[in-house]
Amino acid sequence: MSAAPTEPRRAQPLDGRAVSDAVAARLAARVAELPYVPRLVFVRVGEDPASVFYVRSKQRYAKRVGVDAETLVLRVDVDQATLMATIERLNADPATDAVLVQLPLPDHLDAAPVLEAIDPAKDVDGFHPMNVGRLWSGAPALVPCTPLGLLAIVDHYELDVKGRHVVIIGRSHMVGKPAAALFLGRHATVTVAHSRTRDLAGVVRQGEVVVAAVGRAGLVTGSMVQPGAIVLDVGMTRVDDRIVGDVADDVWDVAGYLTPMPGGTGLVTVAMVLQNTLTAAERRRG
């Protein structure tokens, strides 16, 4: 036999679709055991194309696992009071287990009071300060879906992070900070790097696990990654007509494991919205 025409890539792909499918099967089995149908309501303001796409993906996944999901679409010029009243109505509705306000909101709206108005028991994004505090204090919490999905990926592939050095690039409320709490909870040693970090390459090279969550295309290159590292790419940037991650292509030649983009962490985020919906429903309804 002749040699393969190209060198095979070294990193094993961490396939988000495989994780998402496995989670869907587990969630569908859980839903089938319940004496009620969990209900998830998305609130979307306006027609931002990315928001339309993401909410539709979550709605489709909800249907797959047997959760009743509805999207409330508010006009792009809706006022703050009307949006707040919508949240209050969903909080008060006993049939609604989960509420998710898709971000970003239009500029005239203030997201913080909206997120704080959501009943923490229904807050499947885990952005309410009550859930943030519970996460950091180790109490049962609803946890942000993207970082929760990173744990689902390492668990699916049976990658042990205990005692390992996890370098997270990015300190956002949605990803970087909650990811730090979650990996600490798994007994990892955690470094959070960000835009002001000196010698970013040197810091990232220490990571046995690297989480790239900045939103800058190709920020993490092969020369910054230690051989064999587990690299989880959360970044998503539109470049021309493609969606590209924070991780450059040459990392495939260095890393041990890498999430592809697309087909990586984003699919698992969607799955975690539904996992959180079931968690919320089961806790609320006993």
Ligand code: GUN
């Ligand atoms: N927009 C981008 N990511 C997210 C997310 O995780 N939750 C919500 N609600 N909106 C988003």
